Amino acid sequence: MSNKILIVDDDAEIRKVTGIYLANEGYEILKAENGIEALKCIEDTEVDLILLDIMMPEMDGIEVCMKIREKQLVMPIIFLSAKSEELDKIQGLASGADDYITKPFNAMELIARVKSNLRRYTKYSAVQSVNKNIIEIGNLTINTDTREVLVGNKNVRLTPKEFDILELLARNKGVVFSIEKIYDRVWGEEYYKSDNTVMVHITKIREKIEADPKQPIYIKTIWGVGYKI
Structure with missing residues (x-):
């Protein structure tokens, strides 16, 4: 072809x-x-x-x-x-x-x-297609075995929960996850609407992996729905 x-x-x-x-x-x-x-x-x-x-x-x-x-x-x-x-x-x-x-x-x-x-x-x-433990999106590389994240050649240090959120979104590229679903999948607990934990973590991840956190190219906000990569 x-x-x-x-x-x-x-x-x-x-x-x-x-x-x-x-x-x-x-x-x-x-x-x-x-x-x-x-x-x-x-x-x-x-x-x-x-x-x-x-x-x-x-x-x-x-x-x-x-x-x-x-x-x-x-x-x-x-x-x-x-x-x-x-x-x-x-x-x-x-x-x-x-x-x-x-x-x-x-x-x-x-x-x-x-x-x-x-x-x-x-x-x-x-x-x-061969290495499922390495997720590469643009200049972003995620190693799910070693839990390392690279942006270009720069190593980025994420907290365990930040890494879990990033891995969840990266493994399901294009899929929109609501805040409730992210909380359920990463924390394994019931989500309360007054809890802004997920939004805070997303902000921190963007500050670490995005060239301009205010105009992210990796983690996108789908207003009124949730987040996706």
Whole structure:
């Protein structure tokens, strides 16, 4: 089964030529001419890699990348841009991209970057399916055997209850847990509505694992329902 690559660029010629390069390598090609189309495509179809232009009208590539990373923490994103300034590269990578190609690029460079990023993604997926004791979500690594947590290469010290909450959410990625259910699963006791223990623990976890606890990318609040990763 061939990998699906989504090309997002407002330039029709770029979409066409890039699509030809990659289709000749056996990849299945999807195309979007703006960020809105790209986000809808990702909602409707499972994509393995995205080539994303930075300079687009209405919603630029940086914003699109950040929205994608709210749900897709692992899928490779490669920025395409006519800009060559170092600051733009840093901004692009900081928003969650895995790689950066400056226009104009040649076919060999494009194909090499795509293959390299897909290899890393495939290797990651294989490791995930084999080792159930290691949970990796973006830069977050949870070892349930040693009860260690890493953010990048930095070791994060969690209390036992903080770790239990994080493990519960991480093992059930995408599932929303109410405060009552978290309390029941982690503390094993009946929850009382006046008790804010879970919220306090969630706040502490975010302070330790999130780059910006006020805009978390890992533990999301689903207002009126609960929390999820």
